[in-house]
Each structure stands twice: as C-alpha cells, then as structure tokens.
Amino acid sequence: MPTTQTASAHPNIALAKYWGKRDVGLNLPAMSSLSVTLDDFRTRTSVTWDAERDEVAIDGNRAGDAAAKRVFAFLDLVDPKRPPCAVVSESNFPASAGLASSSSAFAALALAATRASGRKRSLEELSVLARQGSGSACRSLHGGFVLWRRGEKDDGTDSHALPVAPADWWPLRVLVAVVDAGPKPVGSTDGMLRTAQTSPSYGVFVRDSETCVQEVRAAILARDFERLIAATERSTKGMITTMLGARPEIRYQRPASMDLVEVVASLRRTGILAGWTMDAGPNVKVLVQPGDAAVVAARLREIVPRVHDLGVGGPALVEGQAGPEAS
Ligand code: PMV
8 A cells, every 4th residue: 555655844954964984885974063953945755665667756747867866776785675656856945045955854854764664763864764865864853953863882872863953943034145046066965975085184074063063053152143153154264274275175155155155254343243154065055143134135046036035944743743843
C-alpha cells in the first residue's frame, strides 16, 4: 500500500560558518557552526513510499538527472531496500531568491521520507540523516538559533544540530540582498575541498571557528546585537579570506556585493547597527534589529532592487502533526 507523508522546512543562514569537511562521504564538518532559521520561505515535500516508480518533481517540473540521482541516493539512506518512491517538492521562494534551497529541501525530505517509510527517528537522528543530503540541512530541522556540532566520531552519529534558542527568543530581521541568483561557479563540496587542500589560511579559519561559534552563541543568549554582528562578520571574513587564498581562488563576491558591505559599514558610522554575511554566492544577508529593517532595506535597494525582509522561523514540521519529534 503506498503511503504519502508531507513535511515542510525553512532555509537557514549560518552566523558562524561551516566551510570544510572532515569526511566528504558522510558530510562531516571540520568545525561546528551556528545558524538562524528563516521564516516565510519554506520547502514543502511529499514522499509516496511504495509508488509505481521512482520519480521526482521539483517546483512543478520533472527533476533533471543529477537532482533526481541525489534524491534517490538520499532515499537509499532511509532504507537501502526501499520500494519505488515518488517525491514532489515545492518551494514558496523562487530559486532566484538568492538563498541556497538545499537546507530546507533536505530537511523536509528527511522528515517526509522517514515518516512515509513508517520509521521512527529522534530529532538528532533526523538531523544526522538530513546532514548527509546537504550539510546545512541538518540545521533546518530546528527553528530559531541552531548549533551544528562538529562531533568527534568517525561514523558521524554525534554530528547533528542542537537548538540554542527558539524563534521567539529574539525577533531579528535578515535582509537578503540579491546580487545574482544564478548557479554558483564552484559548488560547496568542491570549494571546501579545494580550500582545505590549497589555502594557507585554512587552518587559521578552522581554529578560529570554535571561538566564533562560542561568541555567536553567547551573543544570542545575551541578546547582545553588537556582539552578534561582530562575531558573524568575523566568521564570514575568515571564510571569505580562506576561500580567496585557495588556488585557483574561490571568489563568489561581485562589485555589488562589496557595495552592499559598504552600505552596512556607512550605516554603522551613522549609528544604525547592521551586520553582514555572505555564503557560497554573491548575495549579501544583512542582520538588523526590527526597528531598523525598513530604513536599512531602503538603503540596500539603492544598490540592488531585490531585498527580501525575513524574520526568524520555526522548526520543520510534518503535516498534521505539531513537530518533527514524534516522527
Ligand atoms: O551544506 P552546504 O553544502 O549547503 O554548504 C553550506 C556552506 C555555507 O552556506 C557557505 C556556510 C554554512 O554554514 O551554511
């Protein structure tokens, strides 16, 4: 009998960055990281277990070969002897929103597939599973502010997300300024490997990461915004520096990215607190306190027309159920 289950998850943005793997196959990170889950944007995924055939549809279209292969390999992790499965995934934010959608996609898929297969998994086990689809996805099972522990074990069972504070702990805004929404020139796995192998400052970045995580965590728990943006920028600059040091260099920033960073710096000189971060792309995410969101967004829009104003979001959910824990 086919069983269908549907789950949804929000994307997240790292405030203390993950850039480097200690195990590529298992997606084990070389450092801990800490993120904020976003609201409004979400991926909703249905999995039919025991379907007529294996198939994947993403945003209304049949998935391309590479994407479908990645989804089927992931379903094999749920059950190596699985029956055919049909996956239908829709995101309410355009791929062109300038946000990596893999975090919400694999978190929703992990939850829906586990439920559809009739399995029970703890939130930690779901996070370990999601991590193997896309590292950052392990953080999207939780809402609010989320730590992804590096872990020590070779099998990765201790490398999963842990909640730091729920969504309503601190109503920050994240302004996503879209410089270019096209595909990235270097994928994150290739980029991380190249950085680890060739960048002289990689070790420095890895060593500093634990301090950044501790700083971001302490700032969140104390609701200390200045401390938060200082630690987020420190982690981001460390990541960008070590990417630039790779051979050949990995440079995702564009002139407009740096113009946006300049806007943030100049706002700060006038007393408006804002902090910036970037990921494996040219888009700039700006952290602000709620009262400053409108004025900062207007200034960012002088550089790029598309700026999304997002809040802090909740955990991944199975439809018809209060939370993922009971999966
Ligand atoms: O998990 P991936 O492959 O999407 O890599 C995420 C890497 C960064 O977004 C740059 C940083 C992070 O911690 O999310």
